[in-house]
Amino acid sequence: MATRLRNRLLVLLLAPLFLLALGNAWFDYRSADSAAVQHDRNLLRYVPLLADSVVAPGVQSGDPPVLLLAPPVEDFLKLRPGHAAYSVNDLEGRLLHGEPWLSGATVATGEPEFHSVEEQGVTYRIVSQRVRTRAGDLIVQLADGSDPRQQWLSALLARVLLPNLVLMIAAALAVSWAVRRALRPLIELTEAVENRSPQDLSAIDVASSPAEVRPLVQSLNRLFDLVNAQSASQRRFIADAAHQLRTPLAGLQAQVEAWAQVLQNKHRQQPAPAPDGLGGPGSPPPPPVTLALDAEQIDKLRRATRRTSQLANQLLALSRADARSMEAQPVQRVDLLALCESLLEVHLDAATARGIDLGLAAEPAHTQGHEWLLRELLGNLVDNAIRYTPEGGSVTLRCGQLPLAGAVRPYLAVEDDGPGIPAPERSRVTERFYRVPGTVGEGSGLGLAIADEIARVHHSTLELLVGQGDRGLLARLVFAPEPH
16 A cells, blocks of 8 residues: 555655656746847858858869958868868869868859758858859858757756756655655554454554544544454353353253262172073062163263263353463463473373373473463363274373573473374364364364464463374464573
8 A cells, every 4th residue: 555655655746746856847948949040140141241251253264263261261260179160162163272171062053051961070050052152152151060959868857857866866755765665654553454363352542542543543442342252242151151051061961970879889789680580589580671761861961961061161262362361461471381290180081981191201391371271271182182093092281481482482282192183274273163074073163163262372372283193183382482
């Protein structure tokens, strides 16, 4: 935008200068033309004097006439050394007196004739006229190389084109510098809007904006307020819905767990059936077949309530982790090593139940952030890794210092040797409720979305890379260097 405006200003300012230069050149040419006409008249005044310089015919027949140059003609030739010449020719053009290169001229009438001839790099203005002299009718010529029309091009370059060219270049540089200075606030405003995160809907400072674009900035701020209000309403709805779901789901899950425990106890207390034919009249009846069916149904119901409860908790975490709602919250120094150790203890039983080796490869590291959000992020990553890694696989929690971009940055990562995520799908798995087609296992598609939202809160990006040995998935979060 600034470049287009700068180019328009350059055209609008330099075009008049160019037209003025052309007008100046035209007026200069007209002035040179007027001076040339006056020069022709002055040159014509010397023709009668040159004719009077022929004082007598030749002494003998065939001799050239006697020539005695009049003083004005002598002065004319002396004042223009190397740029003035004359000749006296007969009617057939043969040279009688003067410069040989002026021979061959013929004039049919007594009217003067003007023309220009270049000789030895000098352009001469020549007047030729048939005159009557004491030796009869002859043709006299006077040549002058100081005609202003011949100097017009050099004068035009030195006095018109060169100064105007310098002026236009200086004007172009000045206008370009002035436009850059004048448009700097607008350019900074454009860059600030372009570099904003999609979650950043804070108002733009109107006072620091140029007066010409303040109405636009105010309109953008109103739009941001509307979108922010709508987004806040959606976040409140998710939070309220998650809160409302948690209590009944927790009660339902407790009842289902208790029911399942009762059925398991009853199943253990049932005596083994007697062999065929050995059962007596006092033997207890065989256990009902519906007991096993009830246990299976209860197990399905238990898994369903666990998934629903986990979904409610994830929705609540997603609402709390929204980047806009966390901007005003104070940050604290988080010990990443202690965080990894605590999450290892929390998920160790779940990993052991699936035969997965859950390990820790960590070094001391700290960052500025929200500990409970980072705990939620790491918990989601570890839960996903345990859920999708095949039995007998391994999951490793990592943290430490990573040399990157000329600085040492703290990082947090979870690596597994499971199926991983195909490269084309990595940009989509952080979308809410999106799951890779063909994924086996239970899930709601919110774990990585929550982790990505928490990464935004900490001004970082969730990186999904290939694990060691080109196997599995490495989910990594690199933080800004810790201030000293």
